[in-house]
Amino acid sequence: MIDAANTAVSPLISARDLTKHFTVGKTMRPGSGRTVHAVEDVTLDVYRGETLGLVGESGSGKSTLGRCMTRLCDSTSGSLVFDGEDITRTGERGLLPVRRRMQMIFQDPSASLNPRRRVRDLVGDAVRVHGIRKGRAVEDWLRELMDIVGLRAEYLDRYPHEFSGGQRQRIGIARALAVEPELIVADEPVSALDVSVQAQIVNLFSELRERLNLTYVFIAHDLAVVRQVSTRVAVMYLGALVEIGETEDLYARPRHPYTEALLSAVPQARNRGRRSRIILEGEIPSPLNPPKGCKFSTRCPFAKERCHAERPELLPAGSGRSVACHYPLGSAAG
Amino acid sequence: MQETSSVNAPLLDVQGLSVSFSTDRGRVKAIDDVSFKVAEGEILSIVGESGSGKSVTLMSLLGLNDPKTTFVDGAVSFRGRHLLEMPDRELRRLRGKEIGLISQDPMTALTPVYTIGWQIAEQIRAHENVSKSAALKRAVELLAAVGLPNPDEAKDRYPHQLSGGMRQRAVIAMALSCNPKLLVADEPTTALDVTVQAQVLDLLLRLRDDFGSAIILITHDMGVVAEVADRVHVMYAGRIVEKGAAEAIFERPMHPYSWGLMASIPPIDGPRLPRLPSIPGMPPSPEAIPPGCAFAPRCRFARAACAERPPQRREGDHTVLCVLDAKEREELRASVLGEAVAA
Ligand SMILES: Nc1ncnc2c1ncn2[C@@H]1O[C@H](COP(=O)(O)OP(=O)(O)OP(=O)(O)O)[C@@H](O)[C@H]1O
Ligand SMILES: Nc1ncnc2c1ncn2[C@@H]1O[C@H](COP(=O)(O)OP(=O)(O)OP(=O)(O)O)[C@@H](O)[C@H]1O
Ligand code: SF4
Ligand code: SF4
Ligand SMILES: [Mg+2]
Ligand SMILES: [Mg+2]
Numbered sequence: 046m047i048d049a050a051n052t053a054v055s056p057l058i059s060a061r062d063l064t065k066h067f068t069v070g071k072t073m074r075p076g077s078g079r080t081v082h083a084v085e086d087v088t089l090d091v092y093r094g095e096t097l098g099l100v101g102e103s104g105s106g107k108s109t110l111g112r113c114m115t116r117l118c119d120s121t122s123g124s125l126v127f128d129g130e131d132i133t134r135t136g137e138r139g140l141l142p143v144r145r146r147m148q149m150i151f152q153d154p155s156a157s158l159n160p161r162r163r164v165r166d167l168v169g170d171a172v173r174v175h176g177i178r179k180g181r182a183v184e185d186w187l188r189e190l191m192d193i194v195g196l197r198a199e200y201l202d203r204y205p206h207e208f209s210g211g212q213r214q215r216i217g218i219a220r221a222l223a224v225e226p227e228l229i230v231a232d233e234p235v236s237a238l239d240v241s242v243q244a245q246i247v248n249l250f251s252e253l254r255e256r257l258n259l260t261y262v263f264i265a266h267d268l269a270v271v272r273q274v275s276t277r278v279a280v281m282y283l284g285a286l287v288e289i290g291e292t293e294d295l296y297a298r299p300r301h302p303y304t305e306a307l308l309s310a311v312p313q314a315r316n317r318g319r320r321s322r323i324i325l326e327g328e329i330p331s332p333l334n335p336p337k338g339c340k341f342s343t344r345c346p347f348a349k350e351r352c353h354a355e356r357p358e359l360l361p362a363g364s365g366r367s368v369a370c371h372y373p374l375g376s377a378a379g
Numbered sequence: 380m381q382e383t384s385s386v387n388a389p390l391l392d393v394q395g396l397s398v399s400f401s402t403d404r405g406r407v408k409a410i411d412d413v414s415f416k417v418a419e420g421e422i423l424s425i426v427g428e429s430g431s432g433k434s435v436t437l438m439s440l441l442g443l444n445d446p447k448t449t450f451v452d453g454a455v456s457f458r459g460r461h462l463l464e465m466p467d468r469e470l471r472r473l474r475g476k477e478i479g480l481i482s483q484d485p486m487t488a489l490t491p492v493y494t495i496g497w498q499i500a501e502q503i504r505a506h507e508n509v510s511k512s513a514a515l516k517r518a519v520e521l522l523a524a525v526g527l528p529n530p531d532e533a534k535d536r537y538p539h540q541l542s543g544g545m546r547q548r549a550v551i552a553m554a555l556s557c558n559p560k561l562l563v564a565d566e567p568t569t570a571l572d573v574t575v576q577a578q579v580l581d582l583l584l585r586l587r588d589d590f591g592s593a594i595i596l597i598t599h600d601m602g603v604v605a606e607v608a609d610r611v612h613v614m615y616a617g618r619i620v621e622k623g624a625a626e627a628i629f630e631r632p633m634h635p636y637s638w639g640l641m642a643s644i645p646p647i648d649g650p651r652l653p654r655l656p657s658i659p660g661m662p663p664s665p666e667a668i669p670p671g672c673a674f675a676p677r678c679r680f681a682r683a684a685c686a687e688r689p690p691q692r693r694e695g696d697h698t699v700l701c702v703l704d705a706k707e708r709e710e711l712r713a714s715v716l717g718e719a720v721a722a
Contacts, residue, residue, distance in 0.1 A: 266573065
């Protein structure tokens with residue numbers, strides 16, 4: 046294969062200061078409309094063969110970041126490099142070969158499945174368009190894909206409305222895997238599945254990662270699942286990355302106050318739902334009008350004067366961790 | 380704390396519900412003889428395999444399946460009224476006022492061309508005689524209650540301008556708008572981060588405490604079940620295979636499928652496992668459900684007797700459909716789950 050040392054250090058995809066704004070409430074009146082700061086100045090490298098877990102508050106910009114990274118939406122500013130090639134502004138034609146190499150699994154599977162087409166076509170079209178398999182081999186591949194996601198091969202002839210929510214989600218996974226991509230951005234891929242099927246899919250992701258050297262960005266709210274699949278975890282809050290680090294280390298020693306609050310809120314079946322959760326007080330800020338200093342300062346239990354005035358940058362904090370906080374937890378001064 | 384359920388007359392009583400669909404492959408039975416009751420103020424959680432029929436069960440008792448392709452049998456009574464025989468118009472009036480629904484797919488509950496504030500306000504006005512502006516004001520309060528930041532601005536957004544979790548909360552706000560006597564919530568928290576999830580669960584508990592409402596909660600998140608459910612029903616391949624108080628289901632699950640489910644819950648601490656345990660194999664497709672125990676092809680303990688319809692066994696009000704007797708069940712459970720759950 047290619048020089049192992051080299052692939053280990055060069056990222057498969059890197060974002061630099063990636064920013065995405067939306068305009069809402071625009072009317073005919075000039076000057077109307079307000080800007081949603083959905084993703085702001087995100088700088089992130091995803092290395093080949095790793096699974097980067099992406100977690101954070103609902104509305105913090107995870108799906109938007111995923112869509113920008115896979116070029117399903119254009120970023121407002123910043124740059125994006127995939128396997129050494131700048132794809133920030135590449136046009137549709139130039140993107141075609143890149144599209145096959147990176148796939149997104151959508152949070153809302155029903156919205157992305159055409160109700161009038163059978164699963165065979167929903168999954169098979171991309172296989173033919175990109176020439177992944179030819180002739181009879183297409184059928185064999187489709188059957189194998191169904192098996193991989195835990196659905197019966199006879200389901201290939203059915204329409205999306207004949208499936209349950211979790212079955213539809215698995216069709217979305219099969220469709221993403223069908224073109225043998227290198228990077229998969231999976232947006233809540235297992236949240237509609239019961240824990241046993243979820244375990245099968247999570248194991249499958251790990252297996253494929255090892256077997257095919259796949260790279261994942263895994264967006265999910267279930268922190269136990271994220272812990273299981275991810276090599277590193279990135280935490281988002283209000284459009285920005287606030288912390289990133291090695292999975293086990295980050296779970297054991299969160300350094301950003303938001304990460305700590307998030308981890309404390311996980312309900313657990315094993316101890317009958319007793320959580321010692323940190324309740325976040327204070328106003329939930331809006332991405333229309335983010336707080337001036339630290340974005341978390343309106344709810345942070347440790348906020349000091351400096352936090353309201355000056356926005357902390359995401360800075361390395363040792364052993365592969367980066368934190369965006371003036372007073373990270375567990376530091377001598379903190 | 381769960382004992383009241385059998386004493387009160389049930390708010391909802393479902394007897395012998397069966398549902399089949401007509402498809403290209405002929406008529407296919409998805410739900411087979413499902414019966415359950417929900418008492419006022421009770422939170423019933425339905426868990427089970429993806430595709431086992433949880434959503435179909437609830438949609439069909441609310442009359443929400445396509446009547447041209449769906450055949451529903453059985454009796455459903457809600458506060459003494461028979462839902463399955465009710466004329467469409469009357470049923471529609473009931474839904475949204477006395478029965479609130481949070482459907483699994485928020486996009487189907489929302490219309491893309493109207494703002495969410497408008498949609499919630501219309502829902503309120505369909506059942507209550509209030510002015511437009513009063514309804515809109517309530518809509519904003521509801522959006523705030525479900526934790527949407529800046530609700531006054533959010534009300535003017537179209538569904539596609541919201542994140543997945545924000546859309547889900549808009550649907551929750553809509554379902555709660557009339558303080559329904561029965562709330563049917565199908566995976567209401569899948570798209571929510573844990574802090575928002577905690578807030579939404581508190582809101583559901585408040586609905587129960589303040590209005591005595593009952594809640595049927597379908598969820599895959601066993602942590603959520605453990606936190607809020609009074610009773611739990613476990614579904615597999617179109618049947619309810621186990622019913623019991625939440626504590627009993629977590630501490631002494633009786634069905635081998637439930638054991639597999641419990642063993643698959645990923646741990647949040649301790650060493651990371653190289654692989655998560657899961658139940659091998661796939662559930663049967665609805666047209667090929669075995670006549671006996673539907674779990675038999677995947678059950679480690681299956682035996683000849685499992686080819687017949689399994690008997691109902693009970694421990695108090697905890698029941699299961701399985702041939703295993705009490706003694707063998709205890710031993711086998713310990714062999715699957717060890718001390719982890721038995722504690
Ligand atoms: N098309 C759009 N127009 C306007 N605003 C948008 C649009 N898409 C997303 N947003 C806004 O951008 C922000 C980030 O949304 P995004 O969907 O990325 O969040 P998320 O982290 O994926 O949340 P969730 O966990 O709820 O899915 C939200 O405030 C959302 O309202
Ligand atoms: N309109 C339909 N036509 C044919 N089959 C259907 C139809 N709707 C659902 N089914 C089938 O009925 C079964 C039960 O589906 P249901 O949606 O109730 O599952 P579920 O338990 O809610 O699963 P999930 O957890 O994945 O949402 C599934 O096997 C599904 O494929
Ligand atoms: S910078 Fe200040 S407000 Fe922000 S997270 Fe750190 S301590 Fe809290
Ligand atoms: S009836 Fe038989 S096959 Fe079914 S769960 Fe019990 S032991 Fe297993
Ligand atoms: Mg999202
Ligand atoms: Mg469902």
